[in-house]
Amino acid sequence: MQPQITPPEILSETVALLEAMCALSSPTGDREGMAAAMAHYRHALEDVGLRVDTILEAGDARGQPMLLARPAGIPGPLQSAKRGADLVVIGHLDTVLPARSPSIEGDRLLATGSADMKGGMATLVGALRLLATQDKRPPGDLLVVVVPDEEILGPYTQHAVEAFGGNARALWSLEPGKRRGDRETVVIGRRGLYNWRLASRGRGAHAGGAYWQGRSALVAAADWCRQAAALSRPDAGPTINPARMIAADQDFADAPSSDPALFGSSRQLNVVPDRAIVEGEARFLAPKDGPALLAALERITQEIAARCEVEMTFAVTKRVAPMSADGRSRAVAERYGALAARHGVGLEVEDARGGLSFPNMLPSGAATIAIDGLGPAGGGLHTRDEWVDLVSLDRRITLLADLLASEAEYEEGPGGAPS
Ligand SMILES: [Zn+2]
DSSP states (O other), X not given: OOOOOSOHHHHHHHHHHHHXXXXXXXXXXXXXXXXXXXXXXXXXXXXTTEEEEEEOOSOOTTOOOEEEEEETTXXXXXXXXXXXXXXXXXXXXXXSSOOOOOEEETTEEEOTTTTTTHHHHHHHHHHHHHHHHTTOOOOTTEEEEEESOGGGTOHHHHHHIIIIITTOSEEEEOOBOOEETTEEEEEOOBOEEEEEEEXXXXXXXXXXXXXXXXXXXXHXXXXXXXXXXXXXXXXXXXXXXXXXXXXXXXXXXXXXGGOTTSTTSSTTTTXXXXXXXXXXXXXXXXXXXXXXXXXXXXXXXXXXXHHHTOEEEEEEEEEEOOBOOOHHHHHHHHHHHHHHHHTTOEEEEESSBOSOOGGGGSOTTOOOEEEBOOBOOEEOTTSTTOEEEHHHHHHHHHHHHHXXXXXXXXXXXXXXXXX
């Protein structure tokens, strides 16, 4: 048995809240389910002393709710109150799959969204309840933001992070951390990405009679893929993943569904292919690595096009900025680690987590200090077998309460509000 650090009644109330939240089905885009999940969570926040507004912000006719909450006593509409120095704690209530009925097996609660991330949302309620029993307050500039469409990084999520996170002093995300035995993790870095598309146009020719007159778009594109992938580096380095390629004569490559029987047949094997299209992604951690990576891919494109005598165009089709660890986020992680150590819990810092989350949506150049992975650990995310680790949940409630209290002390310290 792991020693418990959260008072038993607060832990059991939090588990009960989490079970109830997970029983409400709220896959992304389910309007009725999301309305019920938001209403349930709204009551839970009000129950621990927050003032809550439900707002519709993303200018979207589907009318999904989004919650904003602040400590009670802040006057005026929450949306406009004291913008610019908030501590934004953000989370989402949508899940990828519809709900299954929750069950507890040993140290695990099995339920859809139990880790990603209703577990994080319940942790926040548990932490605020714990603070109240300790006669402590959360920071006065706390702003809780709950969105309905994080799993698709949808318009509410993008809007919420830009509007509330872009000017905030800090953005804390309640996505699941990890547990490694008696240690927990916190996330201060996530990779950004480019989606890209490479198109190559060569010269078709009969492979029997005119092989040397042909210019193979396929061979050029394959060479490009090999060189691009070779730019990948382990650890904090970038990765390039050519994900799919289609190469053939132009008619087939541009519209493969027009002749589905070609692949697997012996037709056109005697043609030097004049068309190739490759699609993939590239991920990187440091902001400066992004442009450098693009420049390297452009260089490869030009070099191969010239050498193979083909036309090649390389284009970025989507960009997502990295969540980049810096000295300020490391300092918060150290404070979190010191608080954890008081309870005998070790802390590991994740500074290159894969996957995208709220901090990736911050406007470039934002001075916001971003911390992620403050929610409890679990597994099977986005599957029927998702579970949350109740040992981690126990720790995360107390650690989040301590971290919030340390921010409140910081805020009221001799230097006044942090700048
Ligand atoms: Zn999530």
